[in-house]
Amino acid sequence: MLWVKAFHIIAVVCWFAAIFYLPRLFVYHAMAEDEISRERFKIMERKLYRGIGTPSMVITIALGIWLLSYNFQGYLSQGWVHAKLTLVAALVAYHFYCGYLLKVFKEDRNQRSHVFYRWLNEAPVLALIAIVILVVVKPF
Template sequence: MLWIKSLHIVLVASWFAGLFYLPRIYVNLAMEKDPAATARLLLMARKLFRFMTFIAVPALACGLWLWLDVGIGRGQGWLHAKLGIVVLLLAYHAYCGVLLRTFQRGENTRSDKWYRMYNELPVLGLLGATLLVVVKPF
């Protein structure tokens, strides 16, 4: 169980690295005027999104294993709240893909300031999930 928990933590940390960094690439893309720099940033964004998606799958699998097989949090309210946050983070991840396709088509209409604000949302998710797991308030 401790091996799976450790793996889950490492995989989630890796996924969050992408959730934090990809919108920062979008900030730069929203400001960029040079086609060569835009192409380089789009390549970075595509590779990062692919990595994030690849790493999210085993992170979720380990979390489900801990919940369904090991029984961590089973029947406890804090876990249901955490699962709600995970669903929101998955929606955020999916929307990052939508935004990437918008940039790839050259159809971005949002400002770099909007992307800076958007970039802060996973911090709230990480804070909420961590507090729920550590404090277990209900």
């Protein structure tokens, strides 16, 4: 179980690295004024999303389910697990929304300013704080 937990944490760190950095790339992409920069950001965003973010998310979820399977009934009787899983579901939705934005940028259809993406970048930070507190403190 400890090996599964260790690899779960590693996958979570990799996933969060991607979902922290991708909206930051969107900030710079939205500010880019020349075609060369915009094309470079498209490549960076795609590689980050497909090469690191999505595989890390899939591994995180798979290992998380594996961890839950060790004591499924016990975990589901605890409120903090429900709250954590709700936040994880929100992060998955956020991840796919970033994938949608990736497509918007790829097709040169972005209508939002860099300020929007700066605010968007804060959402996973709040989720991470809440998830860590839920897992470590188990407040309910």
